[in-house]
Amino acid sequence: MAFTRATGKHRAPSRMARRGAGIAGAATLAGAGVIGSLASPALAAEAVEDGSLEDTGLTRVVTDESLARHVDAQASAQEKQAYEAAARAKAAEEAKRKAELRAKEIREAKERAAREAERKRLNSFQLPVAGSYVSTGYQTGGALWSSGHHSGIDFHAAYGTKVVSVSSGTVVEAGWGGAYGNNIVIRMNDGTYTQYGHLSALRVYVGQKVTPGELIGISGSSGNSTGPHLHFEARSSAEYGSDINPVSYLRSRGVAL
Structure with missing residues (x-):
């Protein structure tokens, strides 16, 4: 014969009944999507302290503010990084542009200086025999000259010495000149x-352009x-x-003689 325990309003549910009710309640909450949002008590407490959770009364929910x-x-x-990178790139480009401009200015200045130096050189005068001196002066008299006097000056020059043009010009005669020889x-x-x-x-020909110091004979x-x-x-x-007067001619053109 089996005995049963009558239940009533003053008798508490059994452990089995309580467990069953808890399971059923959990299932109900899961279906409502509540359990999926629950956090562990420790994590929830930390979140409340730093303000990243708010207490809803049912559970603590992470907010989007942080x-x-x-x-x-x-x-x-x-x-900020993009702005700074763009600023650095712009500064580098500006520095490069300035460097190129400066290099161009320096190059053009050098070219102008070189052209000016060459212009001065081409217009300069010098002795026809380097380091020489006048051995016979201008208009020196004597029977050696058909006119009775020296029409030029003589520069000391050993046989085989280089003779150069005193400045820039064009050769109009190159050959035998009678009493002048070659x-x-x-x-x-x-x-x-x-x-x-x-x-x-002779080292030149008629029509040839010559410059100061160029070998001619x-x-x-x-x-x-x-x-x-x-x-x-x-x-x-x-x-x-x-x-x-050849001496006056050369001196007036800057030649020390």
Whole structure:
């Protein structure tokens, strides 16, 4: 014979009944989506303390405020980095542009200086024989000259010495010149003429352009000459008899003589 215990309003449910009711309640809450949002008591307590959870009365729910602040901070940092990178790139580009401009200015200044130096060089005058001196002066008298006087000056020059053009010009005569022997006449760029006589060899031809210090011949003793030297004349034209004082001519053009 089995015994049963009557239940009534004053008798508490059995453990089995309480457990069953708890399971059933949990199932109901799960179906309502409540259990899925529950956090452990420890985590919930920490969240409430730092303000990232709010107490709803049923459970504590994580809010979006701290996450939004974090995202905003990241966005601001990235925006700042992008701005700084763009500023650095712009500064580098500006520095590069300035450096290129400065290099161009320096290059152009050097080119102008080189052109000016070359212009001065081409317009300069120098001795026809480097380091030489006048051995016979202008208009020196004597029977050695058909006119009775020296129409130019003689520069000391051993046989085989290099003879150069005193300045820039164009060769108008290069060959035998009678009493002058092998001679060269050059029309200078300033319109005057210079003559180089008694040469042993010629190194230029008629029509050739020459510059200051350019080799034009080799000294000797050809023609009416008593020994190796260079006869030099300055003239107002290519013709004999238009001679001018060669010493004054060279000195007025900056040659120390």
